Amino acid sequence: MKREINGNLIAYLDGPGGYQVPESVINAVRDYFVNMNANEGDEFETAENTSMMIQNTRAVFGDFFNCAWDEVVFGANMTTLNFALAHALMREMTTGDRVLITEIDHEGNRGPWLQLMERGILVDEVALDVDTRTLDMKDFEEKISRKPKVVAVNYASNGVGTINEVHKIVRMAHEVGAYTVVDAVHYAAHGPIDVRELDTDFLLCFAFRSEKMRIYFFPAPVSFRYSTAWRTPPLMSV
Numbered sequence: 001m002k003r004e005i006n007g008n009l010i011a012y013l014d015g016p017g018g019y020q021v022p023e024s025v026i027n028a029v030r031d032y033f034v035n036m037n038a039n040e041g042d043e044f045e046t047a048e049n050t051s052m053m054i055q056n057t058r059a060v061f062g063d064f065f066n067c068a069w070d071e072v073v074f075g076a077n078m079t080t081l082n083f084a085l086a087h088a089l090m091r092e093m094t095t096g097d098r099v100l101i102t103e104i105d106h107e108g109n110r111g112p113w114l115q116l117m118e119r120g121i122l123v124d125e126v127a128l129d130v131d132t133r134t135l136d137m138k139d140f141e142e143k144i145s146r147k148p149k150v151v152a153v154n155y156a157s158n159g160v161g162t163i164n165e166v167h168k169i170v171r172m173a174h175e176v177g178a179y180t181v182v183d184a185v186h187y188a189a190h191g192p193i194d195v196r197e198l199d200t201d202f203l204l205c206f207a208f209r210s211e212k213m214r215i216y217f218f219p220a221p222v223s224f225r226y227s228t229a230w231r232t233p234p235l236m237s238v
């Protein structure tokens with residue numbers, strides 16, 4: 001991050017998933033590969049250290065989100081986890097069922113749901129008001145009345161910075177019996193998240209985005225998901 005161009009330090013104004021990380025992240029990743037990096041479940045020290053590190057990390061993130069450690073799941077990245085989630089939730093849907101996504105969301109919370117159209121699922125999109133850069137909540141109210149099975153929305157937009165009315169969206173989605181999937185990748189580094197208070201079924205995040213929170217444990221980009229529902233069939237495989 002101290003790199004210079006023409007004698008000037010670079011100001012990194014963007015925050016995409018893959019970007020420069022502080023030295024403490026690099027050191028933690030190095031430490032993992034040097035001292036651990038084993039399959040879990042074996043009875044030797046590196047395996048035990050790996051298991052303990054993952055366990056501790058889940059507990060830290062549970063604390064961060066105000067949920068239990070075993071409600072936290074790691075995966076390759078946010079988008080991959082969301083594809084797995086969409087596949088699992090697909091088992092609860094039949095042709096003609098609906099999913100509601102938004103025009104303000106990142107592709108990571110759109111692509112997994114849009115691909116369900118190949119399986120006969122209808123996907124509605126909440127419109128973006130381009131003047132205010134906010135979701136058109138009138139459009140949301142109209143489309144939620146179509147009783148979607150899943151509502152997928154981002155907490156805050158990485159594109160324009162808008163913080164969406166996620167509490168209202170989750171409440172109204174639950175009123176029609178929908179699962180809620182909140183993408184908190186962008187929001188997590190900027191504001192507190194309390195999943196119990198938010199009451200969402202699923203919340204997706206990105207740990208490397210959390211460098212400001214001093215959470216530097218995992219060797220690869222990881223995501224985590226909070227869910228009250230994931231332990232119940234057919235979601236156990238997620």
Ligand SMILES: Cc1ncc(COP(=O)(O)O)c(C=O)c1O
Pocket residue numbers: 015016017018077078079080106107108109154156157158183184185186206221223
């Ligand atoms: C708001 C938001 N959601 C989702 C993603 C996708 O995250 P990942 O790269 O972990 O799939 C990003 C990545 O930049 C993002 O900014």
